[in-house]
Amino acid sequence: MTYKILNPRIGTPGDEYIPRPGVNIDALLNAGFIVEIASPTSEHKPAIVKKKKPAKD
């Protein structure tokens, strides 16, 4: 999971938030201090649809 800073009380807004050990991430998300950003590896690729070949007569 990666997070982005939204509020200057945490750090510079826009920077990645790297949590210290023991930090309650859910509390930070609920209060709007940070937001979760999808990591590139977890992006869903669009499904490849194979076209059916027309049946031969």
Add this chain to the structure above:
Amino acid sequence: MPTSIYLSNPVVTVNSVSLTDQCTAASFLQRYDQLEDTAFGTGSRTYTSGLGNHELTLTLYMSYAATETYATLKDLVGTTTTVIVKPTSAVDSATNPGFTLTQTFLAELPVINASLGELSSIDITFVGGVYSTDTTNP
């Protein structure tokens, strides 16, 4: 004789959130249970260290605005978190250590502490957790 006068320099961080501008007092107590190990043949009582039982008490102005005191603390009640108090805003060093409690427990939060004509403030206490001092990282 060097002494410390606290005006605006101490830094208070709760769950990564800086509450310095809402804090008016901080008392960080490093403490260990005191276990007696006196035995026959000794003329005085002696003690040894038991479990750590550290504590941080903060006095904070209560604000219900977004990303202020209440928003920071409301989801921490009954859970553990990390708190840091530094004497000054300078980088961590041997002369400006970041006193840290990791996995410290917040048992209660006074959600209203109101007196007519006064700014609302609350006292909260974090108990337990692992004590450490950070002298190297900013």
